[in-house]
Amino acid sequence: MSTSNVVTAGDGTRRRSSRRVEPIYYFFLVPTLVLFTLAITVPGVIGIFFSFTDSIGLGEWNFNGLTNYIAMFSDPAILQSYLFTFGFSIATVILVNITAFLLAVGLTSRIRFKTGLRTIFVIPMVISGIIIAYVFNFLFSNSIPAAGAATGIEWLQTSLLANPDLAWVAIVIVTAWQAIPGTMLIYVAGLLSVPGDVYEAASIDGATKSQQLTRITIPLVAGYVVINIILGFKGFLNAYDIIVGLTNGGPGTSTRSVAMTIIAGFNGGDYAYQMANATIFFIVAVLISLLQLSLTRGRNAL
Numbered sequence: 001m002s003t004s005n006v007v008t009a010g011d012g013t014r015r016r017s018s019r020r021v022e023p024i025y026y027f028f029l030v031p032t033l034v035l036f037t038l039a040i041t042v043p044g045v046i047g048i049f050f051s052f053t054d055s056i057g058l059g060e061w062n063f064n065g066l067t068n069y070i071a072m073f074s075d076p077a078i079l080q081s082y083l084f085t086f087g088f089s090i091a092t093v094i095l096v097n098i099t100a101f102l103l104a105v106g107l108t109s110r111i112r113f114k115t116g117l118r119t120i121f122v123i124p125m126v127i128s129g130i131i132i133a134y135v136f137n138f139l140f141s142n143s144i145p146a147a148g149a150a151t152g153i154e155w156l157q158t159s160l161l162a163n164p165d166l167a168w169v170a171i172v173i174v175t176a177w178q179a180i181p182g183t184m185l186i187y188v189a190g191l192l193s194v195p196g197d198v199y200e201a202a203s204i205d206g207a208t209k210s211q212q213l214t215r216i217t218i219p220l221v222a223g224y225v226v227i228n229i230i231l232g233f234k235g236f237l238n239a240y241d242i243i244v245g246l247t248n249g250g251p252g253t254s255t256r257s258v259a260m261t262i263i264a265g266f267n268g269g270d271y272a273y274q275m276a277n278a279t280i281f282f283i284v285a286v287l288i289s290l291l292q293l294s295l296t297r298g299r300n301a302l
């Protein structure tokens with residue numbers, strides 16, 4: 001008889017006990033699962049159900065199949081919101097990651113007061129987005145035009161927020177200002193995980209600082225770059241409070257994000273139609289999350 005098929009009573013008891021889940025885990029898991037289901041899953045399922053109706057959010061309703069979904073793909077307002085949201089997200093991700101990486105490299109180098117500088121640089125992360133937006137709104141609408149008028153610089157005398165072609169630039173700047181600290185902290189953690197011996201060996205071999213950055217630092221923190229890009233892009237897709245505080249979707253609807261379009265539809269009695277929009281947006285977010293999992297899993301495997 002194969003020894004692998006022989007199991008003593010003691011071994012069986014020990015194996016069964018190792019598979020037993022401690023009751024304390026259920027104590028923490030079940031309440032959280034119930035709250036998540038009631039607050040997130042159930043409303044989400046109900047919303048998807050009503051996306052196939054003509055409901056305005058209350059009163060009677062009728063099924064209309066895929067009518068809402070077909071209509072949204074030819075709705076210029078919705079297409080514009082998706083175009084703005086994705087363009088804004090890509091531009092902000094690029095600006096945030098480049099700036100955060102350079103700051104992280106500087107704050108992990110041999111400079112004075114780097115601990116204090118790290119503290120200063122993370123301050124924007126703990127301030128409410130709507131407060132940041134209102135402060136920058138005042139700067140863009142009053143302080144900067146006044147400075148332009150005083151110095152005679154003509155292009156500064158007009159607020160970016162009033163220009164339908166450039167208002168998105170102001171939104172990117174303010175969003176990046178708030179997002180850079182969190183991204184920078186992840187890069188700092190990644191840079192500190194690189195062994196110092198690698199840089200010492202490279203210096204002995206005659207590698208310059210720029211060569212060490214491009215051939216050692218960036219390849220070794222590539223996993224952190226992927227994580228920051230995916231998390232940042234997914235987060236910027238949900239942009240709402242900063243846009244509301246800066247432009248409220250204007251001028252016109254040039255800076256209206258998908259989230260703003262959905263909420264405006266809910267408030268305007270367009271519940272089922274915007275719920276279809278929210279469902280498509282949810283699918284997009286899920287696809288991005290799956291992409292993130294596949295990329296990070298591959299990095300972990302290395």
